[in-house]
Amino acid sequence: MDVTLTPSSVSGRVRAPPSKSYTHRAILAAGYGELATVRNPLVSADTRATMRAVEAYGGETDLSADESELTVEGFDGLPDTPADVLDCGNSGTTMRLTTGTAALVDGLTVLTGDESLRSRPQGPLLDAIEQLAGRAESTRDNGQAPLVVGGPTEGGPVRGGTASIPGDVSSQFVTALLMAGAVTDGGITVDLETELKSAPYVDITLELLDAFGVEASELDASEGVGRGDGGGYRVDGGQSYDPDDGVYDVPGDFSSMSYLLAAGALTGEGAVVVEGAQPSAQGDAAIVEILERMGATIEWDREGGEITVEKSELAGVEVGVSDTPDLLPTIAVLGAAAAGTTTITDCEHVRYKETDRVTAMAESLEKMGATVLEERDRLTVRGADTDLRGATLSGREDHRIVMALSIAGLVADGETTVTGAEDVDVSFPGFFDALAGMGADVRR
Numbered sequence: 001m002d003v004t005l006t007p008s009s010v011s012g013r014v015r016a017p018p019s020k021s022y023t024h025r026a027i028l029a030a031g032y033g034e035l036a037t038v039r040n041p042l043v044s045a046d047t048r049a050t051m052r053a054v055e056a057y058g059g060e061t062d063l064s065a066d067e068s069e070l071t072v073e074g075f076d077g078l079p080d081t082p083a084d085v086l087d088c089g090n091s092g093t094t095m096r097l098t099t100g101t102a103a104l105v106d107g108l109t110v111l112t113g114d115e116s117l118r119s120r121p122q123g124p125l126l127d128a129i130e131q132l133a134g135r136a137e138s139t140r141d142n143g144q145a146p147l148v149v150g151g152p153t154e155g156g157p158v159r160g161g162t163a164s165i166p167g168d169v170s171s172q173f174v175t176a177l178l179m180a181g182a183v184t185d186g187g188i189t190v191d192l193e194t195e196l197k198s199a200p201y202v203d204i205t206l207e208l209l210d211a212f213g214v215e216a217s218e219l220d221a222s223e224g225v226g227r228g229d230g231g232g233y234r235v236d237g238g239q240s241y242d243p244d245d246g247v248y249d250v251p252g253d254f255s256s257m258s259y260l261l262a263a264g265a266l267t268g269e270g271a272v273v274v275e276g277a278q279p280s281a282q283g284d285a286a287i288v289e290i291l292e293r294m295g296a297t298i299e300w301d302r303e304g305g306e307i308t309v310e311k312s313e314l315a316g317v318e319v320g321v322s323d324t325p326d327l328l329p330t331i332a333v334l335g336a337a338a339a340g341t342t343t344i345t346d347c348e349h350v351r352y353k354e355t356d357r358v359t360a361m362a363e364s365l366e367k368m369g370a371t372v373l374e375e376r377d378r379l380t381v382r383g384a385d386t387d388l389r390g391a392t393l394s395g396r397e398d399h400r401i402v403m404a405l406s407i408a409g410l411v412a413d414g415e416t417t418v419t420g421a422e423d424v425d426v427s428f429p430g431f432f433d434a435l436a437g438m439g440a441d442v443r444r
Helices: 020-032 045-056 092-102 123-131 172-181 199-211 254-267 283-294 325-337 348-352 357-367 399-409 421-426 431-437
Strands: 003-006 010-015 035-039 060-063 069-073 108-112 135-138 147-150 161-165 188-192 216-219 232-235 247-249 268-275 297-301 306-310 318-320 341-345 371-375 378-382 392-394 416-419 441-443
Touching (some): 010 254, 020 035, 092 108, 092 123, 123 147, 123 172, 172 199, 199 216, 254 431, 325 348, 325 399, 348 357, 357 371, 399 416, 399 431
Parallel strands (some): 035 247, 161 188, 318 341, 392 416
Antiparallel strands (some): 108 147, 135 147, 188 232, 216 232, 268 306, 341 378, 371 378
């Protein structure tokens, strides 16, 4: 599907979708338990992949007709060997988190995905499972899917231990080990060899584990972990996943919210109110502070869970995205429309997403007339030299690139067409409906 946008003003109230990060973790946490209901899940292509994974490991999922509740009858810490190859689609979160589950089965699990997912790095997680005496291999011996994962070669599941991994590739490796470790006999200690990138995503994991009655904790180098002073994490074994009253409520998604807030700050005609903004461990809530620094008129009612933003004269800033990689596309678009220069630093790990998002945004914004300097760990956008114009742009099979470029299309002269726009189904299926409901000119 191609989407065409023209310069538009937006206003009114709009609700952010539920968090994809929390939904993935909640579905798998419920799978590790006996029975739980996940309320207000994000139902998307990616989270459906995690539902399929839970079913492949022996659980059952039942989504209500209005998709407001997902009931999960779990495998109670004892996953079955899947009867078929586990296809994770385009969902890196599904693959990484359920690779940890695969280490707990008696047999072997084969995990694969689409072309994009088969190009993403999995090697550190495979190595960690092998340190725990499990079997974990890349069929092409390149650290990428397809993967073959199972318990120790002599039989039986991984029972716990200590694994050392780098912290600068993906925080999802840590999450996978912690979630699986809670149901092992001995628990798992994760020893970080380098400083952890995207640390707030592990904070999300710890918050969710606590909601499901599982204790896990962050450690520091003084506690005997962290070869590179990276610290680590520990989860004891023999625990059970069981949320209060058997129910877990998914909060709103700040990654998705960032596009709505950007639209309001760039094109708002009157106030734009974004609902579903209850505080949580999400690092991408930093978009509020970033917009404030750029000069946006923005107010966050934390108790009410609403953020109000108005069209503002924005100025460039320097922003590090070590902990907030998913914000890079949004910040790049804001920088292209702002006065002055916006510099995004600490972004090399953003290259290992559904696509190389640093290059994707640099090339796309340049095609729209922006002046951009791309370096390995830095992206500089010179808004003062930029007059955005419409163009036909590839969505690069990446939901975040599609949404960010769509926001750019609202402030670019002429028409902007984004191809492959159906990929928003990964995290924000109603994105274009939301934009149109706010008054944007969107043609599909």
